[in-house]
Amino acid sequence: MDWQKPFSPLKLASSDALPSLAVANLPSWSAITMVGDDKKSYLQGQVTCDVVTLDEQTSTFGAHCDAKGKVWSVFRLFHHNGGYAMFQPASIIEKELAELKKYAIFSKVEMAQTQEMALGVMGESATAFIDTLSSQGGDVRPIQGGTAVKIDAKRWLLLVDAPCAEKLVTESQAEKVSQELWTLYDIKAGLPLLNAEQQNEHIPQALNLQALGGISFSKGCYTGQETVARAKYRGINKRALFIVQGAAESEIDANAELERAVGDNWRSAGKLLASYRYTDGQALALVVLPNNLDLDTKLRLKDQPDHEWTFASLPYSLEDHD
Incomplete structure (x- = not known):
């Protein structure tokens, strides 16, 4: 798709300032979405974080483990399109999804890897940019086509459908960069990644x-x-x-x-x-x-x-x- 071509690696030296506003396509990231009447109770019995107390304006880290406590997946969990999204590296989803579904046959719950796109908004002006997409407060906000999730003071994740992603990117004045800058932010923040x-x-x-x-x-x-x-x-x-x-x-x-x-x-x-x-x-x-x-x-x-x-x-x- 033509609109995805402008995302290019940022030539950044260790002493350089980061862009005040940048947006990256995040093709190596994806999410598992979960909907259904039993979504909350089912997920609560599978993961390390407290799903029951998670409100609609907050995200949380969590992990899904095997019976011995070894981690299949580390994710960021948030409310999304009437259900939940578990945002995580795309490379771990196939195995994680199979493990997550193992006991779902007796529950009213549907889960799948999303077809939506992940965009990362970064820089001092990131929150100001998100404010143009949503008049709501909170760290998790419904926006046109999906959800905006605050990562930290200088970063937001957008999980949105492809038409919305294209519109956001083509109309934004943000610098278009590849996902390596998102990785740099994750590393500097010491955030858990799993491959x-x-x-x-x-x-x-x-x-x-x-x-x-x-x-x-x-x-x-x-x-x-x-x-x-x-x-x-x-x-x-x-x-x-x-x-x-x-x-x-x-x-x-x-x-x-x-x-x-x-x-x-x-x-x-x-x-x-x-x-x-x-x-x-x-x-x-x-x-x-x-x-x-x-x-x-x-x-x-x-x-x-x-x-x-x-x-x-x-x-x-x-x-x-x-």
């Missing part, structure tokens, strides 16, 4: 869900709850999501391996969940690592061993937020 290769590997606390309000420890039973509760009350979780930074002379592979220094040797520490490389060769990444590493631990990419990496500060505490 298909790392599905079913981590418990929710290893992705910092407890620090971001994505786990309710007071709701009823859900799949994997025993492991999640044990991680909290017995302190068995030994990993966390971190932001790391360093130099990279070439593009960084998906799921690139990060190593840590142990004496004079290097040992595997974890695989990157997401990364962003600036035009000046500086880079940022998200990675799950042991949560007891010293913050001065030396790190490096296994396939780019000439550059040392370091920890960057998370913009939030890793303590429980429930």
Whole structure:
């Protein structure tokens, strides 16, 4: 479609200011939508977040786990078109949707991957732009063709039908950028991302869900709850999501391996969940690592061993937020 052609990578150095208003098509993101009389009760019994108390003007992080507490999906949940939307990377949806449907045969609920488009609105002027689409307040707003969801002070997600997406993009004066800028915002915010290769590997606390309000420890039973509760009350979780930074002379592979220094040797520490490389060769990444590493631990990419990496500060505490 012609209107999608203008989205081009933003040539951004690590010292450059971000655009005051940019919009990105997000083709690597999608959502599972859920409708039906039993949608609330069914979802409540499947995921870590409290669906029952989620009002129509608020979104929440959540995770869907297997019986052992390993995460199939990390998502942002919000009310959408009379039902719910679970916004997440498109690469994990096929497996996640199959798992989510397993026990739905006895419930009045329909779920599917949406055909709608995801657009990311970014920058200092993002909220002012959203205000032109909706006169309502709140962090989740119905708009023509779909829903607008506030991510943070400088970012909104739009989940809308294709005609609405085309209209928004062609009529907007925002800079049209590719989805890498959205990834950069996610990394700098330390937001949990999961890709298909790392599905079913981590418990929710290893992705910092407890620090971001994505786990309710007071709701009823859900799949994997025993492991999640044990991680909290017995302190068995030994990993966390971190932001790391360093130099990279070439593009960084998906799921690139990060190593840590142990004496004079290097040992595997974890695989990157997401990364962003600036035009000046500086880079940022998200990675799950042991949560007891010293913050001065030396790190490096296994396939780019000439550059040392370091920890960057998370913009939030890793303590429980429930």
